[in-house]
Amino acid sequence: MAGGTWKMQNKVRPGVYINVKGDGKPSVATPLGRLLMFQNEPLGWGKKGIIELTTASDFTALTGHKNTDEVLAPVHEALKSAETVLLLNDFDGGAKSTAKSEGVYTINAKYEGEQGNNISVSFVPAPLADGAKTRDVTVTTIFGTKEVDQTKITLPLANTEAITAAGLTKEDQLEVHNDYVDITFGAPADVTKELNAKGEYPLYTAIFNGLTQSAVNAHLTGGSNGTNHVANDMNDYLENEFYAVATTAGWDESSNIHKLLAEEIKILRENVGIKVRAVVPNVSGVAYNYEGVSTVLNGYVLNDGTVITPNIATARFAGMSASATPDQALTYAQLDDAVEASPKLNNDKTIKALSAGQIVFTTRAGQRVVVEQDINSLTKFTDTKSKDFSKNRVIRTLDEICTNTTQTFETSFLGKVSNNEFGRDLFKANRVSYLSGLESQNVIRDFDPSNLSLAQGDDKDAVLMNLYVTPVDSMEKLYVNLIVR
Missing domain, CATH: 3.30.1370.220 (Ribosomal Protein S8; Chain: A, domain 1)
Incomplete structure (x- = not known):
C-alpha cells in the first residue's frame, strides 16, 4: 500500500496520504496575571x-x-x-566587582552593582595521583554565606600530552560561567595563542602553578551601583x-x-x-x-x-x-x-x-x-462615561473585548480577508461567537447578534463596526425589607 503526504489529489496508487499541520488558528495572547x-x-x-x-x-x-x-x-x-x-x-553607570590573579584567573561579577562585593570564589585542588597528567580543581561560588554554584575544571600539566589528555588544545581558553560570575583562566586569549604558537604553554603553566599547590579564595571587590534611570525610560x-x-x-x-x-x-x-x-x-x-x-x-x-x-x-x-x-x-x-x-x-x-x-x-x-470596593479613580460622570465606568469589573470587561477584537483582527483578518460583504460577515461571525462565549461566562448579558453591525468604512480598506454590550457587575449592596407580622 502506498502512502505519504499530498499537495494535489492526483495519486495513482491506492493508499493513505496524510498531511500533518496546525489548524492555522492563531492563539490570542492574554496579559492576565x-x-x-x-x-x-x-x-x-x-x-x-x-x-x-x-x-x-x-x-x-x-x-x-x-x-x-x-x-x-x-x-x-x-x-x-x-x-x-x-x-x-x-540604571546608568555602575561597575562590576572583580578579582584577579595575574596570569592565573580573572573573575568578573555577572552584573554591575554593590551586591557583587558579596561574592567570593574558592579553588580547591584534588589530590594529585602519581604519574597523573591532569589535576582537578573544584570551583565554588559563594554569595554572602550561601554556596550558589560549584563546578570542576581539569588542569593539564604544561605539555602537549597532558593537554590532549584533558580534552583540550593548546589554543583553548579555560572559562567558567554561572549566574553570578564569569571566570577566565590564564593570560588573555590573544597573548596565550601567540605564545603557544611558539611551543610555549603559559596558560596552563600559570594556572597549574597558581591553583594546584593549595586552596585559593578570591573575594570580589570594586562593585558600585549605577544611577536609577527608571523614570526616564x-x-x-x-x-x-x-x-x-x-x-x-x-x-x-x-x-x-x-x-x-x-x-x-x-x-x-x-x-x-x-x-x-x-x-x-x-x-x-x-x-x-x-x-x-x-x-x-x-x-x-x-x-x-x-x-x-x-x-x-x-x-x-x-x-x-x-x-x-x-x-x-x-x-x-x-x-x-x-x-x-x-x-x-x-x-x-x-x-x-x-x-x-x-x-x-x-x-x-x-x-x-x-x-472595600473594586473601583477606579473616575468620579466625574458624563453621558459617555456613566457611573458604570468607575467599576473595575466593567472596565476589565470592556478592555477584554477591545484587546481580543484587536488581536483577532490583526492576526486573522488584517491584510488577509477582502473588505466586501462576505469578508465582513466572516469577521462578524467570529465576533458573535466570541461575544456569545462571554455571555455564557457571565461577563456580559442580553447579547443578540443584532447588537453588532459591520459596514464599509469611508475608505476601501476601512471597516466600521458598531457594537452594543451590557457588562455584568457583581452583587455589592443588599437592601432588605424585613417585615414582622
Missing part, C-alpha cells in the same frame, strides 16, 4: 531592563536579594496575587511590554512618577489602543479621575505583625487587579495573611474615600481584611 513594576532604588545587581519574576524565581541570582529583603517589598506583596512581575531595573517599557496592570508601588508619594504613569496610561488607552491599567499610592488624595487608574489610600497589618504601608499595599492590589478576570470583582476580596487595616478608617472616612474613587482596605469581623 502580568504586572509591570518600576524599581524605586538601585538593586545593585541584575540585568538592565526587565527582570521577569515569579514565586518560583531564583531571586538572589536575578536581583541580588532574597525576595523578603526590604528593597523587594513591593515585589513580594505583588506576587501574593500576580502570576508574574515584570520588574524594570534601569518608563514610557518605552509601558508601550512595549506585555502586561495587564502597571504600578508605581514602593515609590515615595512625593515622586512625580505616579502622575507620569497615570498620564502615560491614558495615552496608551486612548491614543495607542493598548488597554492597560495603572495602580498608584494616593494617601494625599490626588484626583486622577480616570477609569484606567486606581489609587490606594491605606495599608494593613500582617499575621506576624508586619505593617504594610500604603505604598507597598499598592503592589498587593495591583497584583490582584492584574490577575482578576472580567467575570470577577475584587469587592470584599480577602487578604488571607492580614489581620487589620492600617490605618483603620471609620464609616465616614471610608465613604469619603470611596466617593473620591480610592481603594480602601477595611477590617471585617473575625480579623479579616478585605478590599
Whole structure:
C-alpha cells in the first residue's frame, strides 16, 4: 500500500496520504496575571531592563536579594496575587566587582552593582595521583554565606600530552560561567595563542602553578551601583511590554512618577489602543479621575505583625487587579495573611474615600481584611462615561473585548480577508461567537447578534463596526425589607 503526504489529489496508487499541520488558528495572547513594576532604588545587581519574576524565581541570582529583603517589598506583596512581575531595573553607570590573579584567573561579577562585593570564589585542588597528567580543581561560588554554584575544571600539566589528555588544545581558553560570575583562566586569549604558537604553554603553566599547590579564595571587590534611570525610560517599557496592570508601588508619594504613569496610561488607552491599567499610592488624595487608574489610600497589618504601608499595599492590589478576570470583582476580596487595616478608617472616612474613587482596605469581623470596593479613580460622570465606568469589573470587561477584537483582527483578518460583504460577515461571525462565549461566562448579558453591525468604512480598506454590550457587575449592596407580622 502506498502512502505519504499530498499537495494535489492526483495519486495513482491506492493508499493513505496524510498531511500533518496546525489548524492555522492563531492563539490570542492574554496579559492576565502580568504586572509591570518600576524599581524605586538601585538593586545593585541584575540585568538592565526587565527582570521577569515569579514565586518560583531564583531571586538572589536575578536581583541580588532574597525576595523578603526590604528593597523587594513591593515585589513580594505583588506576587501574593500576580502570576508574574515584570520588574524594570534601569540604571546608568555602575561597575562590576572583580578579582584577579595575574596570569592565573580573572573573575568578573555577572552584573554591575554593590551586591557583587558579596561574592567570593574558592579553588580547591584534588589530590594529585602519581604519574597523573591532569589535576582537578573544584570551583565554588559563594554569595554572602550561601554556596550558589560549584563546578570542576581539569588542569593539564604544561605539555602537549597532558593537554590532549584533558580534552583540550593548546589554543583553548579555560572559562567558567554561572549566574553570578564569569571566570577566565590564564593570560588573555590573544597573548596565550601567540605564545603557544611558539611551543610555549603559559596558560596552563600559570594556572597549574597558581591553583594546584593549595586552596585559593578570591573575594570580589570594586562593585558600585549605577544611577536609577527608571523614570526616564518608563514610557518605552509601558508601550512595549506585555502586561495587564502597571504600578508605581514602593515609590515615595512625593515622586512625580505616579502622575507620569497615570498620564502615560491614558495615552496608551486612548491614543495607542493598548488597554492597560495603572495602580498608584494616593494617601494625599490626588484626583486622577480616570477609569484606567486606581489609587490606594491605606495599608494593613500582617499575621506576624508586619505593617504594610500604603505604598507597598499598592503592589498587593495591583497584583490582584492584574490577575482578576472580567467575570470577577475584587469587592470584599480577602487578604488571607492580614489581620487589620492600617490605618483603620471609620464609616465616614471610608465613604469619603470611596466617593473620591480610592481603594480602601477595611477590617471585617473575625480579623479579616478585605478590599472595600473594586473601583477606579473616575468620579466625574458624563453621558459617555456613566457611573458604570468607575467599576473595575466593567472596565476589565470592556478592555477584554477591545484587546481580543484587536488581536483577532490583526492576526486573522488584517491584510488577509477582502473588505466586501462576505469578508465582513466572516469577521462578524467570529465576533458573535466570541461575544456569545462571554455571555455564557457571565461577563456580559442580553447579547443578540443584532447588537453588532459591520459596514464599509469611508475608505476601501476601512471597516466600521458598531457594537452594543451590557457588562455584568457583581452583587455589592443588599437592601432588605424585613417585615414582622
